[in-house]
Amino acid sequence: MRRGKRRPAAFFGGPHALHRPGADVLSVQGVTVRYGPHLALEAVSFTVRRGEQIAIVGPNGAGKSTLLKVIAGVIPPDEGVVQVYGDEPDRHVCIAYVPQRSAVDWRFPITVYDVVMMGRLRKHGLFRPPRHEDRLKVEAALATVDMVSMARRQIGQLSGGQQQRMFIARALAQEASLMLMDEPLTGLDLPAQEQILRILDELRKAEVTVLLSTHDLEQAADRFDRLLLLRRRLIAFGRAEEVLRPDLLLEAYGGRLRLVPMADRVLAVADSCCGHGETEVDR
Amino acid sequence: MSAWLLEPLRYAFMQRGFLAALMVGIVCAVVGTYVVLRGMAFFGDALAHSILPGIAVGYLVGGGDRGILFWWSLGTAIVAALGIGALSRRTQVKEDTAIGIIFAGAFALGIALISTVRSYSVDLAHFLFGDVLGVSPADLRLMALFGAAILFVVFFAYDAFLVVSFDPIFARTLRLPVGFFDSLLLMLIAVAIVVSLQTVGVALMVAMLITPAATAYLLTRRLPAMMGVAALLASLAGVIGLYLSYYFSVASGAAIVLVSTCFFGLAALFAPERGWLAARRRRPSAHT
Amino acid sequence: MRGRWLAALGFLLLVGMVSGGCVAPQAEEGKLRVVATTTIVGDVVRHIGGETVALTVLLPPGADPHAFEATPQDMARVAEADLLFVNGAGLETFLDPLLENAGGHAEVIDLSQGVPLRAFREKIAAGEAAEEAPPDPHVWTDPNNVLIWTETIEQALSDADPTNADRYRHNAAAYREHLHSLDAWIRDEVAQVPPERRLLVTDHLFLGYFADRYGFEQIGAVIPGYTTVSSPSAQELATLEEAIRQYGVPAVFVGATVNPALAEQVARDTGVKLVPIYTGSLTGPDGDAPTYLDYMRYDVQAIVEALR
Numbered sequence: 098m099r100r101g102k103r104r105p106a107a108f109f110g111g112p113h114a115l116h117r118p119g120a121d122v123l124s125v126q127g128v129t130v131r132y133g134p135h136l137a138l139e140a141v142s143f144t145v146r147r148g149e150q151i152a153i154v155g156p157n158g159a160g161k162s163t164l165l166k167v168i169a170g171v172i173p174p175d176e177g178v179v180q181v182y183g184d185e186p187d188r189h190v191c192i193a194y195v196p197q198r199s200a201v202d203w204r205f206p207i208t209v210y211d212v213v214m215m216g217r218l219r220k221h222g223l224f225r226p227p228r229h230e231d232r233l234k235v236e237a238a239l240a241t242v243d244m245v246s247m248a249r250r251q252i253g254q255l256s257g258g259q260q261q262r263m264f265i266a267r268a269l270a271q272e273a274s275l276m277l278m279d280e281p282l283t284g285l286d287l288p289a290q291e292q293i294l295r296i297l298d299e300l301r302k303a304e305v306t307v308l309l310s311t312h313d314l315e316q317a318a319d320r321f322d323r324l325l326l327l328r329r330r331l332i333a334f335g336r337a338e339e340v341l342r343p344d345l346l347l348e349a350y351g352g353r354l355r356l357v358p359m360a361d362r363v364l365a366v367a368d369s370c371c372g373h374g375e376t377e378v379d380r
Numbered sequence: 381m382s383a384w385l386l387e388p389l390r391y392a393f394m395q396r397g398f399l400a401a402l403m404v405g406i407v408c409a410v411v412g413t414y415v416v417l418r419g420m421a422f423f424g425d426a427l428a429h430s431i432l433p434g435i436a437v438g439y440l441v442g443g444g445d446r447g448i449l450f451w452w453s454l455g456t457a458i459v460a461a462l463g464i465g466a467l468s469r470r471t472q473v474k475e476d477t478a479i480g481i482i483f484a485g486a487f488a489l490g491i492a493l494i495s496t497v498r499s500y501s502v503d504l505a506h507f508l509f510g511d512v513l514g515v516s517p518a519d520l521r522l523m524a525l526f527g528a529a530i531l532f533v534v535f536f537a538y539d540a541f542l543v544v545s546f547d548p549i550f551a552r553t554l555r556l557p558v559g560f561f562d563s564l565l566l567m568l569i570a571v572a573i574v575v576s577l578q579t580v581g582v583a584l585m586v587a588m589l590i591t592p593a594a595t596a597y598l599l600t601r602r603l604p605a606m607m608g609v610a611a612l613l614a615s616l617a618g619v620i621g622l623y624l625s626y627y628f629s630v631a632s633g634a635a636i637v638l639v640s641t642c643f644f645g646l647a648a649l650f651a652p653e654r655g656w657l658a659a660r661r662r663r664p665s666a667h668t
Numbered sequence: 669m670r671g672r673w674l675a676a677l678g679f680l681l682l683v684g685m686v687s688g689g690c691v692a693p694q695a696e697e698g699k700l701r702v703v704a705t706t707t708i709v710g711d712v713v714r715h716i717g718g719e720t721v722a723l724t725v726l727l728p729p730g731a732d733p734h735a736f737e738a739t740p741q742d743m744a745r746v747a748e749a750d751l752l753f754v755n756g757a758g759l760e761t762f763l764d765p766l767l768e769n770a771g772g773h774a775e776v777i778d779l780s781q782g783v784p785l786r787a788f789r790e791k792i793a794a795g796e797a798a799e800e801a802p803p804d805p806h807v808w809t810d811p812n813n814v815l816i817w818t819e820t821i822e823q824a825l826s827d828a829d830p831t832n833a834d835r836y837r838h839n840a841a842a843y844r845e846h847l848h849s850l851d852a853w854i855r856d857e858v859a860q861v862p863p864e865r866r867l868l869v870t871d872h873l874f875l876g877y878f879a880d881r882y883g884f885e886q887i888g889a890v891i892p893g894y895t896t897v898s899s900p901s902a903q904e905l906a907t908l909e910e911a912i913r914q915y916g917v918p919a920v921f922v923g924a925t926v927n928p929a930l931a932e933q934v935a936r937d938t939g940v941k942l943v944p945i946y947t948g949s950l951t952g953p954d955g956d957a958p959t960y961l962d963y964m965r966y967d968v969q970a971i972v973e974a975l976r
Contacts, residue, residue: 171552187555194553205417205546206603215543219554223540251601267550391747392771394740444765505737513740514769622740629739 120183128177137163152317153310155327161310169194193268195278203253210248216270238269258289278309388626400515401618404576407527409610411572412589426483428585430460432490461570510581510633580633591640598651703749707950747772756780759805809878871922919974923947
């Protein structure tokens, strides 16, 4: 793993990379990632401006999760460069990453409050206890996600939507400038999804940059500044109407796709997976 | 009644035994909380067995000097912990088989080395099953020193261990040195094992690490409470076990482990939410 | 939450510091408290001390003196004892750590003092010089050594309890009479065995003093060396069987404290008889050898029967 020059002070805490003035929030250049022989991402390049909210769309296996992990600094790219505010993501603590839900032991003896407080770890220092300020931020984060009443519950008692909101609260408590979320809406019912989308509106007001991946093209088109269409390579990146074109969608999703006409445009709704076979185009 | 409680305490060797059992119980319970939560029971058992060759060398080199034995055990334990830890990290999936082969081999090596001494069987029994009545004041001081050091590190790095254990990917996004803390935890387990060797021995060590913590897991909801309850249960088991050993002349290490296991059995049956009876009482239609 | 930690730490440190020995129980008024290690030592001490002393024997009947695990009660008895009688000469390997840890104020009386110790030498052990071999601790198989024991015991008891010194002297004298009778009886019995058949193969080499005194030879043992807790190698077993055939030994004598399977194997391979005797311990009150005198009579009779 490419470690880079890690300053000793940064090992346990201490100053991290400053945000270079004038640099883009996020700059991805020629990023390629391989898992063994399998190519997950190929020469992906794009930049994101501050305060934008970007939806990453594409079929399963397109590399959406991988892309988010690379930006978060969880895995290094095999080729290419990721820069957050002009520096490697590894050197920043202002990046919040909310992975897909399943990665955690739900029987761990901690409460919702404990999990959200984890987000404050860098703020109060690794070897120092939380301060009053940290408690306030945690409570504020819990309020934003409407989980204050659940704060003292053990995490195994949460529903799917509540779990997701808890992790978002943790990301909020981090006071991150860049939020990366891996399919936060998948598997939630509509009210729960709406709650999360409302939080995104709050984040927009706070000028937090957001990248999230989703399967729901309609939502993506509706609520996000730009869409990033991904299938190992960057197929398209831009506003909804530029990206959600039948030819581009066909390239991304391969076979199975249904195009549904709306009042002023044709919306493409993707079926579950990237199969081979005929394209059904209903007009 | 009180005479019956106080009688064993008249003897210095019993007092030292009680102190040793208490200290070891508390330290193993605290460290064992992480072992249970992170699913490291097999690792803990493997590590305890892998120490035997180091003990053997210390035994042969020092001729029974407990200080030399302690330092050899400690060195071996740390090396073994880091080695086994590295092994299970190198492959994505924990290599149960490789670890099993290595620890069984190390254990056999230890027995072979010890058996080269003609009158070895009693000493071997002590290494395998403990010798808590043989704890000397010097042993007690070493236990106290290293036990306190372990608790201090756990206290100090509590938040880091919590995040690294619960959500290592999140820890990585916070830029915590996850590998460092993982290794540190392995070393704490190693030192805890060495400190505790004299009470229960290599063969029963894993019980000291996991049983009180597993019992506490059934009874608590938060990590600090789990550690506290585990320490309490371990202390009780140590004390009761030693009384049993005194009055019924049974091996003390085994007595302590048996009491601990009984506590677990009781909790497994009667724990308010997670016990077996509680689960049965919940109506089938209700679902958490 | 963190306060709890500091408390635990403090507790631990405190506890560790208070690790010195504490008050040991004081000896009560009344009988002299005496502890003996083996049943054989205990028997002799009992005959001399009588009802005047409170005697505890550490090893139960049938236990192996070479491998002994003290229970807490044993250690408590040692901690409270006034006198501790031991066989000595390296028999009780468990003793030093036990004594160190039990604490207490017992005076250790080593009965091997004054007994002429023989070094371990053995016909089929190759190239072991006499001065390198350790002393043979099984001194009791020659009653004349036990005679010396009685003097040591009488002296120790009288020193510790002068008011009863007369009684101890009386008891000791009486017991010595028995020992003299025993010695004479053994000589008569042993005369029935022709010299060329006075060859002893046992499970472990405990009859050295008997052999020296009464004209026997220890050919070998299933377990080489004088301790019962080691295991023979294949080579050692083979050498033993060879010696048995070479000398035409008619019987192998085995005790209860050693795994009989090895001895059975040797007997089967060489076609000799397996004769059970008592080796390191007396039996309980209902057994064949509840006292030292019974023990010697039983063993000598068995040996003479088999070799005659």
